[in-house]
Amino acid sequence: MCRPNVISGDTELEQIGKITSVDISPIVAMETYGSDIGEELQFFLETAESEEERQKIVDQANQNKENLKGNIDKVSLTINSLIDKLATINNLPELLDDHGEDTLDNKNYFADFNVDKGQGYIGNNFGQDLRNFRHFLEYAKSKGSKTTYFNYG
Numbered sequence: 001m002c003r004p005n006v007i008s009g010d011t012e013l014e015q016i017g018k019i020t021s022v023d024i025s026p027i028v029a030m031e032t033y034g035s036d037i038g039e040e041l042q043f044f045l046e047t048a049e050s051e052e053e054r055q056k057i058v059d060q061a062n063q064n065k066e067n068l069k070g071n072i073d074k075v076s077l078t079i080n081s082l083i084d085k086l087a088t089i090n091n092l093p094e095l096l097d098d099h100g101e102d103t104l105d106n107k108n109y110f111a112d113f114n115v116d117k118g119q120g121y122i123g124n125n126f127g128q129d130l131r132n133f134r135h136f137l138e139y140a141k142s143k144g145s146k147t148t149y150f151n152y153g
Contacts, residue, residue, distance in 0.1 A: 016086070031149075037101035072147060109125055
């Protein structure tokens with residue numbers, strides 16, 4: 001998810017969306033929820049140059065939250081579509097352009113999509129990470145959750 005800050009051009013996730021014809025925007029949007037909490041919001045508010053700018057920051061944070069309300073089914077559908085389509089692609093690492101910034105170790109991380117390589121989250125590949133995320137979404141839904149988002153800390 002942090003790749004837009006590392007490379008210029010389409011991130012691996014964006015490329016995967018194009019390769020599979022899956023709209024990944026529900027996944028990408030999950031990053032916007034956290035922008036209205038904690039240190040990140042505090043930083044933006046402290047660096048705002050006017051009360052009007054501070055209010056815009058708060059309004060945007062509230063809008064981001066509102067936009068994600070009830071997104072768990074849409075995110076689940078996106079993850080399931082990616083899993084289904086990627087399960088049939090045997091050469092995914094060869095299809096991806098890392099733009100000379102291979103910080104993900106693409107040849108390993110995107111290989112063997114249908115095999116769980118890691119232990120928990122250590123040494124996982126992309127397929128295992130997506131399947132773990134699917135299990136998380138199923139668990140969250142079973143507990144009544146309607147909204148899901150990323151919170152980095």
